[in-house]
Amino acid sequence: TAQSFEQHFQDKLDNEVSIEPRDWMPDDYRKTLIRQISQHAHSEIVGMLPEGNWITRAPSLRRKAVLLAKVQDEGGHGLYLYSAAETLGITRDEMLGQLHSGKAKYSSIFNYPTLTWADMGAVGWLVDGAAIMNQVPLCRTSYGPYARAMVRVCKEESFHQRQGFEIMMRLAEGSETQKKMAQDALNRWWWPSIMMFGPKDDDSAHSAQSMAWRIKRFSNDELRQKFIDVTVEQAKLIGLTIPDPDLKWNEEKGHYDFGAINWDEFWNVVKGNGPCNKERLAARQNAWNNGAWVRDAALAYSEKRKERAEK
Numbered sequence: 463t464a465q466s467f468e469q470h471f472q473d474k475l476d477n478e479v480s481i482e483p484r485d486w487m488p489d490d491y492r493k494t495l496i497r498q499i500s501q502h503a504h505s506e507i508v509g510m511l512p513e514g515n516w517i518t519r520a521p522s523l524r525r526k527a528v529l530l531a532k533v534q535d536e537g538g539h540g541l542y543l544y545s546a547a548e549t550l551g552i553t554r555d556e557m558l559g560q561l562h563s564g565k566a567k568y569s570s571i572f573n574y575p576t577l578t579w580a581d582m583g584a585v586g587w588l589v590d591g592a593a594i595m596n597q598v599p600l601c602r603t604s605y606g607p608y609a610r611a612m613v614r615v616c617k618e619e620s621f622h623q624r625q626g627f628e629i630m631m632r633l634a635e636g637s638e639t640q641k642k643m644a645q646d647a648l649n650r651w652w653w654p655s656i657m658m659f660g661p662k663d664d665d666s667a668h669s670a671q672s673m674a675w676r677i678k679r680f681s682n683d684e685l686r687q688k689f690i691d692v693t694v695e696q697a698k699l700i701g702l703t704i705p706d707p708d709l710k711w712n713e714e715k716g717h718y719d720f721g722a723i724n725w726d727e728f729w730n731v732v733k734g735n736g737p738c739n740k741e742r743l744a745a746r747q748n749a750w751n752n753g754a755w756v757r758d759a760a761l762a763y764s765e766k767r768k769e770r771a772e773k
């Protein structure tokens with residue numbers, strides 16, 4: 463009966479047994495995973511754009527090679543995640559259609575402009591740093607293919623974060639102008655990075671259910687707090703100032719208290735009115751349209767190969 467299917471499913475969750483593509487799962491569990499994994503994949507692919515902007519302008523061959531490797535990694539993360547989502551019964555074309563039509567979301571952070579080279583440091587350090595906080599627990603998410611994709615992704619994320627922090631460190635210990643560039647980038651990327659973790663727990667539509675299904679292991683606020691506690695120390699190490707006058711160590715709580723987040727800005731960006739939303743979506747739509755001939759040629763070629771094989 464449906465009851466025993468539900469019960470069996472819940473027993474697996476309670477015993478930390480991975481749910482696999484062929485297992486029975488509640489429709490809403492499937493829908494939630496398709497929503498989260500596909501939007502995670504869109505975030506990876508759209509996330510290539512802000513950094514791609516600086517590959518041809520990197521200050522040295524080494525910086526160019528490292529940034530190129532990082533952006534290519536993000537593309538690979540996107541493909542892993544689209545493949546994980548496909549195991550739930552949605553096609554790649556459907557997911558990309560949802561992105562291009564504006565129906566699907568991607569992480570708000572990628573709707574901000576990358577104005578100077580120091581932004582490559584701030585993005586690697588803060589955005590990938592925040593992504594690590596959020597993705598490490600996802601290595602233990604209840605859906606098998608998603609958890610396994612995350613293991614590989616997390617290994618590469620730590621390289622992304624380290625190369626970003628190294629850029630910030632070099633600039634911070636460089637000339638006055640370089641230090642100012644690093645501080646300016648931190649000023650512009652700090653608040654959007656802590657917004658990446660999503661709305662406050664009591665404004666989060668999905669958290670309770672996602673945690674019951676062991677999709678989400680820690681709440682948005684827990685991960686945000688963890689990220690702030692670690693990152694404030696890193697900023698101190700390189701002599702940069704976090705742009706939050708209310709940031710203060712709370713001995714009793716053992717955490718940093720921090721200022722109010724501008725949730726109007728967050729929802730505005732999520733709703734599509736951020737600084738770069740239109741540009742990012744247009745870039746993806748153009749890539750899809752300009753790449754149609756490659757997809758058609760690959761399909762035609764595979765048809766021909768199939769015909770030859772059948773002869």
Ligand code: 3HC
Nearest residue numbers: 498502505567568569570593657658659660666667668669
């Ligand atoms: N940007 C855009 N939308 C966001 C958001 C953000 N930063 N945070 C939350 N939202 C959306 C949610 O998608 C949801 O909308 P939906 O119902 O249309 O999907 C709504 O706001 C309510 O938020 P909830 O907290 O209730 O939603 P979730 O339980 O899904 O939690 C999440 C949000 C923490 C982002 C979760 O979906 C998650 O962990 N996703 C996987 C990780 C991920 O996507 N990371 C973001 C970027 S990946 C990255 O940074 C790549 C790196 O290599 C640079």
